[in-house]
Amino acid sequence: MVKVLGVDEAGRGPVIGSLFIVGSMFKEEDIEKLKKLGVKDSKLLTHKKREELRKKIEKIAVKYKIIQIKPQEIDEAVESEDHMNLNWLEAHKTAEILNELKPDKAIIDCPSPNIEKYKGYLKKLLDNQDIVLIVEHKADLNFFPCAASSIIAKCAREDEMDKIKKKYGNTGPGYMSNEITQRFLEENWDKYPEIFRKSWVSWKNHKNKKSQKNLEDFEN
Numbered sequence: 001m002v003k004v005l006g007v008d009e010a011g012r013g014p015v016i017g018s019l020f021i022v023g024s025m026f027k028e029e030d031i032e033k034l035k036k037l038g039v040k041d042s043k044l045l046t047h048k049k050r051e052e053l054r055k056k057i058e059k060i061a062v063k064y065k066i067i068q069i070k071p072q073e074i075d076e077a078v079e080s081e082d083h084m085n086l087n088w089l090e091a092h093k094t095a096e097i098l099n100e101l102k103p104d105k106a107i108i109d110c111p112s113p114n115i116e117k118y119k120g121y122l123k124k125l126l127d128n129q130d131i132v133l134i135v136e137h138k139a140d141l142n143f144f145p146c147a148a149s150s151i152i153a154k155c156a157r158e159d160e161m162d163k164i165k166k167k168y169g170n171t172g173p174g175y176m177s178n179e180i181t182q183r184f185l186e187e188n189w190d191k192y193p194e195i196f197r198k199s200w201v202s203w204k205n206h207k208n209k210k211s212q213k214n215l216e217d218f219e220n
Contacts, residue, residue, distance in 0.1 A: 002028040003062060005103035006145025007094050010042065010153035012086070012111065015185060015200045016174035017160055019074060021090060022153040023097035023106075024057065024064035026145055033060050034144040041140040041147050042154035054155045057148045063101050064149075066156050067093045071197045078199035087112040088121060095125035105132040109139040109146050168192055176202045 005025040012019055026034070037056055038049075045053070058064060069089065077089040090111050098106055112118035119135040139146040165171055168188070172180030189196060189206040196203050 002105065003101075003103045004028050004031060004145050005098065005101055005106045006108075006139070006143055006147070006149045007097060007106060008109045008140045008146045008150040008153055009090065009111070010150065010157040011174075014174035014181075015176055015197050015202045016071075016171050016181065016195050017157065017164060018071065019069040019090075020153045020156045020160075021067045021069065021093045021097065022064065022149040022156070023094070023101055024061045024145060024149045024152060025101050025103050026061055026148075028105075030060055031144050034148055039144050039147050039151065042150040045151070047158065050151050050155050050158075053148075053151050057151060061148070064152060065097050065101060066152065067097065068156070068160070069093060071195065074197055075199040078197075087118060091118060091122045092125060095122055098131060099125075099127045102128065103131060105134070107134045107136075107139055107143045107146050109150070110135045110137050164195055168195065171195075 003025050004027075005023050007021065007023045009019060009021045011017060034057070037053060039053055039057065042050055074086065074089070077084045078086055094108060108122070110118050115135055115137065119133060122135070123129065123133060134143075136142065140150040141147070161171070161174060169184070170180055171184045172178040172182075174181055176182060176185070185196070185202060186206060189203055190210070198204070198207075
């Protein structure tokens with residue numbers, strides 16, 4: 001039995017909330033079942049369809065693992081002075097998934113523009129150097145195991161945002177392209193440090209405005 005793992009993420013870009021990385025592993029002969037279900041990149045599906053498919057995917061999968069990376073850990077990686085960044089953080093979490101689930105083949109949606117460099121970095125973190133690694137851009141469009149993981153990751157991200165909204169109010173989806181998120185950030189950037197990515201330019205801009213305003217008050 002050949003075990004094939006797909007790895008993808010959701011929530012890489014937003015200023016609010018966590019990044020989720022998911023690995024879902026299938027028997028090679030069961031991948032056709034994913035196709036028949038209509039599994040595809042989560043961005044091409046409605047919220048309702050993603051939820052329907054998630055339950056079916058979890059039943060077909062041999063195993064799956066969800067890793068949540070909270071804003072503080074993202075900030076530490078982005079602002080690290082030890083050669084860490086968001087891509088390398090994803091590589092470490094992906095390696096954690098591969099080392100635990102032990103697939104024969106792993107297909108990874110590459111977060112870095114430099115595929116070969118990312119693949120080399122990831123490979124050094126693996127316990128089993130014999131895993132067949134396929135690292136590509138848009139793997140969630142081209143491989144059903146990656147699409148399945150993208151669905152689980154997106155659902156996990158949406159679940160988290162629902163909890164955040166219940167606790168803190170209407171944040172929008174957490175992306176700066178959304179007007180509700182823009183307004184929430186403007187009004188609350190300094191109130192709820194646990195939900196914001198403070199290494200993001202959008203958050204820093206509000207902090208800098210406040211600092212500049214305080215400086216102007218001092219000068220006056």
